[in-house]
Amino acid sequence: MYSIARSGKKKPRTLSPAAAIEPATAAKPVYEDVDVAIVMESTYPFLKGGVSAVVHDIVTHNPDLSYGIIHITWDSDAPLTDLYGMPSNVRWVRTVFLSMDEHRQDFQGVASRDLGMTAPEREALSHRFFDALYALSEHGDVEGLWELIDEGMNERTRQYPLWALLGSREFMQTLQDRMPQLNLSLANSFWTLRNFFSLAYAVLGETMPRASVYHAHTTGYASLLGAAAARDHNTSFLLTEHNLYVRDTVNTLLDRNMALSITAEDYRTFDVTAEQRAWMAWWTEMGRFCYPSARLITYLYPSAITEAARLGADMDKSVVVPNGMVIAEFDEKFRARQDALAKMEAEGPDYVWHLVYIARVVPIKGLLDLLSSMEILRDRGYPNLHLDVLGPTEHVPEYYEACLAKIDALGLNDHVTIHGTVHVRDMLDQFDLLVLPSYNEGQPIVILEAMAAGIPTVGSDVGGVAQQISDNLTTADGRVIGPCGETVTPGNVQQMADGIQAVIGNLANYASYAANARTRVQELFQMHEVMSSYNQIYRALGDLPVIGEAAPVRGEELAPVDL
Known part of the structure; x- marks a missing residue:
């Protein structure tokens, strides 16, 4: 409700050899495995801007690698016209929609009976869910949530539709018992969590094409999708933060000065409405959930690393790779x-x-x-x-x-x-x-x-x-x-x-x-040095063949110069 991403279904877009984006067909398309899948929210190749320009540079300056583009946007009314003309090394573009209206049947067409569980089992699952949330928020432990995603969200491994739990009496009772700090009415709690479940389903509910590296260009939903896809295919997740998504999204929500920093603890202490606190927690904890999955996190400038660390990022696997010019x-x-x-x-x-x-x-x-x-x-x-x-x-x-x-x-x-x-x-x-x-x-x-x-x-x-x-x-x-x-x-x-x-x-x-x-x-800030860094990163993280005599990648070498 406060970001472009609120809930949705995925409708694929494919590329012809001429790099034109073709409309989806009734038959489920087959996607070619690629070296790198780039994951973004509402940018390349359907909208122009700084991030889109950087991604286009990455694709065009690394023609020896194959790419897929996963474009996350709100719904099918969003811009879906290719503004760049996809180069031949982009094998496909896949669009992921977040609006609940785009997957109403899949998401809303289930009830608690579809879990196939008894009332005590639904109660036990509800407690597992809240145990996993508290493990993340209190201790940074992500494994409980990943287990639930594998069991109840991941298309290839799910044993039951986890989102159906929301409609059960056991879940709502457990919610009241375990999260009184939400300070929302039962009805508002239901609708808020319904938003969160629908967003999670939109991002996690369908298998992504296979890539050796999933490269998300923001935290938030792109990072969640990239981390989950890499885990699903046992490949690597790379995160680039052009801006700090959590900071910018929370500041927008609260109508604050966009230059103000945000920390991982602020949703607990800020004087905000209960609904605002819930959304702050959603975005903050989503970032903390995704950061550990990234094998490497790149930033454009040094001070971003320390600011991101206050949001839960690991400084030890964070490096600077700036933008570049020809x-x-x-x-x-x-x-x-x-x-x-x-x-x-x-x-x-x-x-x-x-x-x-x-x-x-x-x-x-x-x-x-x-x-x-x-x-x-x-x-x-x-x-x-x-x-x-x-x-x-x-x-x-x-x-x-x-x-x-x-x-x-x-x-x-x-x-x-x-x-x-x-x-x-x-x-x-x-x-x-x-x-x-x-x-x-x-x-x-x-x-x-x-x-x-x-x-x-x-x-x-x-x-x-x-x-x-x-x-x-x-x-x-x-x-x-x-x-x-x-x-x-x-x-x-x-x-x-x-x-x-x-x-x-x-x-x-x-x-x-x-x-x-x-x-x-x-x-x-030379383009060829920046793109060489990305190429080395992709080959190291994706276990791809090294071209020429490129040196092995170490964190301190990834920035073209010592900035």
Whole structure:
């Protein structure tokens, strides 16, 4: 009810040799075994975005491996058009729907009698269920729940439909006895647990195609599916956290600042409603349940590892594999930006600085804040500023309208141009400074693109942004590369104005930031090094043949450089 994932059935999509997604047929399709099955929620290949771009890079830059895509989304009304054009090494795309409406007959068409148990046996099973939940929440012990999944959820091994237990008198009585802390009425307890059971059934109730490695790109439902499929086929589960799913989902639920951290204990102590507490526990404990199954967990930036550890992740099997760029693709833009430096020097105070915001026009990206910072800079005597806004405007129409109203109210119509959706890379050479006032980010691809073009950035200190632009970074041979921009507190419009002024107010500083931006990508974020790391990981975890003389993978070697 609070996330895209609430409950559902799976309808397969397959790929023809031409990589077109074909509609499902009545006959159950046969899926080819693959080296890697990539598992995601509402992203690739049906929606564009940062995670989708990274996954497409992984698939296209590792043509020696075969892939399947498991796409988890809400229901059959969600976008299901391939936006990328699947390469030939993607053998199939399978869609998993979470809405109860998509599997109503399978999920709701059972009753407690279908368990085939006596009343005492149903009572004993109910206690086993709650024993397993407490073993996870109190001790991090996952085995009891996995046993129940094998017995009552896994299509290949189930002996009874575990979800039918929910409709029994014995289960509801045991619920009242064992979980009084839910503080929900019996009716609300039933409907809340019904949601949870339906979600579990949607993710766990049907056998997935076999892969040597299941690579989930988030915790939550993708991680649950990947962990279960790897266990079912006795293969490996790899988890990549682009952002921290539990933190972001809980903050969204509670309407909190997205930059605030979350720990595994917060659902016990926060002052929230009983229903909110139940959903917080669901997402938090789902993460704690899946983390132990991962043979390796990769993060985009170092501080994410320590934050994830507070949610239950194992730091000993966590490594950094950042995003990467093909820097040669930006050579022309970089040369244009070098030419712009000479123009800045020649025109001096008459030069018009072109700032660019590249993101969706939605609250979490902070454009309203940036407009206030533009007003501050104008009032400080910086009239020669122009902000170009690149990105979709239709996702939250009321927010877009608020931005237009604020531009008009502040008299910024001559200083702000909103372009909507454009091909960003074609325009990068037109801009002097990227500004990113977000409240939540992982390791933004747009910053790496700007860096590759030699464009400094002023961005909110969220996620891995500081690692990208303001932290000193050390190369493999010990050289230190300085910052390529400034970081500011999210939502602090005064700091954002100060940061912009610090970059554009001194041409020597600006030139240094611009040079460092390009160098940081050259030395630390090269696509071929990142993709080599993924290739080594897949081959090591999947026991796949090693190509050439690649060194064995050890945790400390997985990041291309020491970040």
